[in-house]
Amino acid sequence: MSLFELFSRQAPNKVFLSILLGIVSGIAYALLIPLVTSAIGGPPDMLEELHSSTRTLLGLEVRQFKFAQLFLFLCLFIMCTKGLSQVMLAHVSLDLTTSIRSSFYQRITDTSVDALEKVGMSRVNTAITTDIARIVDGVRVIPELLVASVTILGLLGFLAYLNASFLKFIIEAMVFGVVVYQSLMRISRRHFEHSRKKMDELQESIRGLIFGAKDLKLNARKSRVFHDDLLLVNEDAVRRSDKKAASVIRLATSFGDMISFLVIGSVTFVLANYVKATREQLVGTVMVLLYLAGPLGVVMNAISMITVSRVSLRKFNAVFDALPPEDINHAVTEPAPWNDISFNRVAYRHQAADASEGFQIGPVDFTIPKASITFIVGGNGSGKSTLAKLLTLHQLPDTGDIRFGGVRIDKSNIKSYRQAISAIYSDYFLFDRLLIEQHEERRQEIGRYLDELKLASKVSIMDGRFSTTKLSDGQKRRLALLVAFLDDKDIYLFDEWAADQDPAFKDVFYRSVLPDLKARGKTVIVISHDDRYFNVADQILVMESGTLTTCAVPAQRRA
Ligand SMILES: Nc1ncnc2c1ncn2[C@@H]1O[C@H](COP(=O)(O)OP(=O)(O)OP(=O)(O)O)[C@@H](O)[C@H]1O
Numbered sequence: 001m002s003l004f005e006l007f008s009r010q011a012p013n014k015v016f017l018s019i020l021l022g023i024v025s026g027i028a029y030a031l032l033i034p035l036v037t038s039a040i041g042g043p044p045d046m047l048e049e050l051h052s053s054t055r056t057l058l059g060l061e062v063r064q065f066k067f068a069q070l071f072l073f074l075c076l077f078i079m080c081t082k083g084l085s086q087v088m089l090a091h092v093s094l095d096l097t098t099s100i101r102s103s104f105y106q107r108i109t110d111t112s113v114d115a116l117e118k119v120g121m122s123r124v125n126t127a128i129t130t131d132i133a134r135i136v137d138g139v140r141v142i143p144e145l146l147v148a149s150v151t152i153l154g155l156l157g158f159l160a161y162l163n164a165s166f167l168k169f170i171i172e173a174m175v176f177g178v179v180v181y182q183s184l185m186r187i188s189r190r191h192f193e194h195s196r197k198k199m200d201e202l203q204e205s206i207r208g209l210i211f212g213a214k215d216l217k218l219n220a221r222k223s224r225v226f227h228d229d230l231l232l233v234n235e236d237a238v239r240r241s242d243k244k245a246a247s248v249i250r251l252a253t254s255f256g257d258m259i260s261f262l263v264i265g266s267v268t269f270v271l272a273n274y275v276k277a278t279r280e281q282l283v284g285t286v287m288v289l290l291y292l293a294g295p296l297g298v299v300m301n302a303i304s305m306i307t308v309s310r311v312s313l314r315k316f317n318a319v320f321d322a323l324p325p326e327d328i329n330h331a332v333t334e335p336a337p338w339n340d341i342s343f344n345r346v347a348y349r350h351q352a353a354d355a356s357e358g359f360q361i362g363p364v365d366f367t368i369p370k371a372s373i374t375f376i377v378g379g380n381g382s383g384k385s386t387l388a389k390l391l392t393l394h395q396l397p398d399t400g401d402i403r404f405g406g407v408r409i410d411k412s413n414i415k416s417y418r419q420a421i422s423a424i425y426s427d428y429f430l431f432d433r434l435l436i437e438q439h440e441e442r443r444q445e446i447g448r449y450l451d452e453l454k455l456a457s458k459v460s461i462m463d464g465r466f467s468t469t470k471l472s473d474g475q476k477r478r479l480a481l482l483v484a485f486l487d488d489k490d491i492y493l494f495d496e497w498a499a500d501q502d503p504a505f506k507d508v509f510y511r512s513v514l515p516d517l518k519a520r521g522k523t524v525i526v527i528s529h530d531d532r533y534f535n536v537a538d539q540i541l542v543m544e545s546g547t548l549t550t551c552a553v554p555a556q557r558r559a
């Protein structure tokens with residue numbers, strides 16, 4: 001999508017009106033010069049009457065009163081029209097910022113977890129904080145560019161009236177100026193593109209600076225290496241590219257400023273010797289040229305902002321496209337009743353970042369009966385969390401099928417079946433509020449769970465919001481468990497939930513929480529390394545290098 005499309009789509013009427021007001025003010029602006037030049041110079045006969053009157057206003061003598069009145073009126077008119085046009089544009093820009101951000105939020109919501117993890121936090125962050133602001137800045141100057149262009153055209157029209165030969169020379173000089181300016185801008189855009197690429201890497205190091213702060217504090221040498229060889233190197237790369245880009249832009253701008261004076265000099269000292277022109281025509285031309293500098297400056301500035309903006313737009317679009325909406329049916333319907341979840345020859349392969357083959361899980365076959373407890377165990381990197389992602393339907397398998405009862409999970413129903421699942425992953429995120437409706441029964445339920453999870457003295461919930469989330473790791477995980485309980489889903493998956501619980505609460509979790517869930521008809525899947533509690537399970541799935549080696553019933557149960 002082009003920059004202008006973005007703007008005109010947002011509020012076509014407002015943009016049109018603001019451009020119209022801008023143009024009107026531009027024309028009025030251009031009219032100021034002939035007004036002043038004819039007030040200074042000798043009046044043509046028909047304006048004689050306008051010139052003659054002198055009046056006193058607020059104790060001051062004002063000559064050529066009618067001209068002065070007209071001048072004042074034009075000034076006020078320009079102020080109002082230009083002001084209104086700018087206010088409207090500012091509003092549309094802010095609306096546009098929100099609208100781009102909102103559609104980006106929606107995109108992030110609709111994309112797959114896989115795509116989101118691949119793009120990563122840093123790129124998403126830069127797109128939101130840097131690119132959108134730059135895009136909108138670039139878009140905002142487009143109407144100003146149009147208005148300034150109209151003013152320039154108006155001034156050129158006046159030049160044509162003054163002296164056609166001067167006009168020809170000035171247009172040629174302007175074309176030359178624009179071509180040189182554009183070439184310089186192309187160079188600066190290349191540097192901006194490079195700086196923008198480095199910005200993503202810088203964001204990633206800033207993440208390290210914040211999230212790795214504790215580690216860095218414990219190791220001065222590591223901290224220095226991180227600062228000097230990574231953070232500052234990235235910062236320096238951004239600075240150097242930005243500096244080069246900014247230098248070229250400044251150079252281009254001062255070239256633009258200078259060229260109008262060179263043209264004035266050429267007209268005054270050289271061209272005037274070859275072209276027949278009266279003194280008034282010469283003075284008028286010089287005034288127009290001086291006046292031209294303003295709108296020409298706006299045009300140059302607009303071009304440089306649009307240059308930066310286009311770089312950001314391209315980057316933003318790349319991130320946007322890397323987060324395609326999940327190609328699934330988004331309508332949620334009630335799933336058909338089911339008695340078991342079965343995996344039949346299910347295989348899934350992670351895409352590796354490099355050319356190597358990604359980790360593959362499966363083909364695996366197993367069945368999880370409803371209202372049972374299943375443990376998934378196995379060494380680190382054996383594929384338990386990957387299997388958990390398939391179980392919680394974040395992705396469909398590459399081959400084989402997952403069935404809930406007799407129903408095969410596919411694009412048409414995956415979202416509906418997801419709604420039956422509650423999971424606490426090892427990298428879970430605890431929202432600072434419940435995001436579900438509150439009523440008296442729910443409040444009592446929450447109170448009960450807070451007691452049960454031994455959190456009542458630490459956290460309270462007011463209007464659906466936790467009083468604090470500054471809790472110990474184990475307490476935070478218990479709060480996540482409370483949130484999961486409140487969801488009241490059919491399937492619960494816990495990925496190493498108990499890893500940071502104290503022995504007493506571990507016991508509560510395995511011996512009381514899990515059997516309670518089962519007793520309430522929930523299907524419970526637990527990824528665990530706690531072999532002391534494997535006898536709680538109805539079955540154990542053992543993963544090894546992506547394959548299921550055993551689907552065992554614990555010895556105690558068999559006995
Ligand atoms: N998003 C991903 N993209 C590519 N490869 C991945 C991705 N996530 C995991 N892997 C790879 O898949 C393999 C299995 O990872 P997984 O997280 O499933 O292991 P795990 O059994 O849960 O291990 P742990 O006990 O350490 O949690 C690992 O070798 C890992 O490198």
Ligand SMILES: [Mg+2]
Nearest residue numbers: 384385426495
């Ligand atoms: Mg894992």
